[in-house]
Amino acid sequence: MKKSDISAFFAILQAANPHPKTELxxxxxxxxxxxxxxxxxxxxxxxxKATRKLFAVAxxxxxxxxxxxxxxxGYIQTIGLYRSKAKHLLQTCQILLERFDGQVPNSREAxxxxxxxxxxxxxxxxxxxFGQPTMAVDTHIFRVSNRTGLAPGATPLAVEQALLKRVxxxxxxxxxxxxxxxxxxxxxxxxxRCWECSVAAHCDFKPKTPLKTPLKTPAS
Ligand code: SF4
Numbered sequence: 001m002k003k004s005d006i007s008a009f010f011a012i013l014q015a016a017n018p019h020p021k022t023e024l025x026x027x028x029x030x031x032x033x034x035x036x037x038x039x040x041x042x043x044x045x046x047x048x049k050a051t052r053k054l055f056a057v058a059x060x061x062x063x064x065x066x067x068x069x070x071x072x073x074g075y076i077q078t079i080g081l082y083r084s085k086a087k088h089l090l091q092t093c094q095i096l097l098e099r100f101d102g103q104v105p106n107s108r109e110a111x112x113x114x115x116x117x118x119x120x121x122x123x124x125x126x127x128x129x130f131g132q133p134t135m136a137v138d139t140h141i142f143r144v145s146n147r148t149g150l151a152p153g154a155t156p157l158a159v160e161q162a163l164l165k166r167v168x169x170x171x172x173x174x175x176x177x178x179x180x181x182x183x184x185x186x187x188x189x190x191x192x193r194c195w196e197c198s199v200a201a202h203c204d205f206k207p208k209t210p211l212k213t214p215l216k217t218p219a220s
Contacts, residue, residue: 001149003166005202009150010171012198013178020177022128025051029104029129030096031059036124037089037116042079050076061093061102088116106130120156123176133172135163140183141176147187149204150179 001009023044026032031051039047054075058064064072069086076082092114096102104125105111111122123136135141137156141163145151151162167175186193194200194208 001166001202001204005204006150006166007168009148009199009202010168010175010178012202013182014171014174016198017178017181020174020181022124022177024048027055028059029125030061031055032129033092033104033114033117033121033125034064034089036121037092038076038079038085040085040116040121041081046079050079061096064093065090065097085116091115092117104129119160123160127173127176131173133175135160135167135172135176137163137176138180139189140187141179143189144179144183144187147192147203147205148199 022032024032024035024039025048026035034055035047035051038051054072057075058067058072067075069090072086072090073082076086079085095114096104100110106126106129108119108122108126111117111125112119117125120136120138123134126132127134127136137145137160142153142156142159145153145159145163151159151166153159153162163175164172171178182197182199183189186197192205192209194203194205195211197203197208200208
């Protein structure tokens with residue numbers, strides 16, 4: 001994708017949604033961290049359903065620890081990988097209390113010491129909670145960045161680095177939200193909805209998907 005197209009691409013996304021937000025529900029840095037940790041390989045809708053009840057009874061590291069493993073599992077068992085996520089979340093709560101005064105730290109190095117918190121989770125927390133212009137490359141951003149020619153890369157880290165280099169400064173803060181939403185609702189994995197895509201004129205993907213394209217099914 002040419003530089004001029006990248007600017008136009010983000011100008012359109014920004015005009016349509018000037019203040020994009022995560023679809024995860026949270027009301028504190030700790031709730032955000034817990035929700036993002038739980039969201040790996042799960043939908044935001046599914047996580048919100050569980051955390052609405054969970055955060056009503058436990059929205060601090062100590063309250064979460066007080067639930068105990070079984071208690072916590074009871075709230076999140078509808079979320080994939082809930083057993084390991086419950087274990088990691090409790091270990092994270094313990095570390096937050098022991099090393100960070102019960103607060104969510106605002107540096108990548110510190111965040112990545114927390115069990116269950118990898119680079120992507122740290123990037124989301126740094127961006128959403130602390131306003132840092134990070135790129136949390138999930139499956140949607142990875143696909144959209146490669147398909148459109150915006151920031152091609154073979155791995156999430158390569159795409160993250162390409163995005164940081166290629167996205168104009170003024171769009172860096174919100175770029176990952178715009179790309180997630182584009183990927184989730186328009187530039188979908190199986191059939192990108194090019195016929196109704198606002199950034200089609202600036203995207204390198206060819207041929208664009210027309211409205212009536214039948215889905216390809218694997219040969220039986
Ligand atoms: S035009 Fe099609 S491939 Fe390009 S971003 Fe839009 S939906 Fe995705």
